[in-house]
Amino acid sequence: MMTEFTPWASLFGGFLIGLAAVLMMLLHGRVFGATGILSGVLFPASSGDWIWRAVLVLGMVSGPALYLLLTGSFPAVEVPVSLPMLLVGGFIVGLGVTFGSGCTSGHGVCGMARLSLRSIVATCTFMLTTFLTVYVIRHLIGG
Amino acid sequence: MRLITYYIVGLIFGLGISISGMGNPAKVVNFFDIAGTWDPSLIFVMGGALVVTFLGYRVVLGKPKPAMAKEFLLPGKQEIDLPLVGGAIIFGIGWGIGGFCPGGALPVIGTGKSDVMFFVAALLAGIVVARQFQARLL
DSSP states (O other): OOOOOHHHHHHEEEEHHHHHHHHHHHOOOOOOOHHHHHHHHSOSSSSTTTTHHEEEHHHHTTHHHHHHHHHSSSOOHHHHHHHHHHHHHHHHHHHHHHHHTTOIIIIIIHEEEEEEHHHHHHHHHHHHHHHHHHIIIIIIIOO | HHHHHHHHHHHHHHHHHHHTTTOOOHHHHHHHOOSOOOOOOOHHHHHHHHHHHHHHEEEEESSOOSSSSSSOOOOOOOOOOOOHHHHHHHHHHHHHHHHHOOHHHHHHGGTTHHHHHHHHHHHHHHHHHHHHHHHHOO
């Protein structure tokens, strides 16, 4: 499945993701990691610790509605894999981000921006294994 | 008031994901498919997010404390250990299979697409299983 190259939209979207990360640090002194935020809703460190995380997730989920308001359509979500693959992928991602203490937002954006060695190692590692996985699925198995 | 600020921060992130294409698995997988239908867009997402965060953090972390909290809560761990590298390897495999990462998938729940719901349900299951494993063995 081909997708259109969208450098400007992607750059602008990236700026907004960065802005959210900076605001999170400026206001609340925390990194913006989707994994940590989500895990904290399920397993709060203390009794009231999940509420702000749930509100943050609610804000994230409202993003497409604001996009709809601004552009007149929802953002494209095209899934190029079967439902079983999606479920297996989701489960594996859940394992990986928990053991690895973070994902693309936590390690790839916030940690890299702090020049954290752990995050740089994690990001290079998952970018490489994602590349290899896509190569194996699309060109060795699928090809 | 505090909760409103969290909502707005989440909303900005969710809008960013929506505009960037990071919530679209077809674009994500194509980014990694250099040998096939390559779409380099996501390097602009990462680049844009990193530049803003890098520069913003330089300013913000120079302040004595955050605007609405007592102190900065930064991850303090330094060592490169097996859970970090093993977890990153596993995450990459899952990202390559499904095309969604957690930060990309969560906002697009708001589109109401059932695919995203299934992915997030599986993601939550993975997190719960990994947490159980950590609690018992690590």
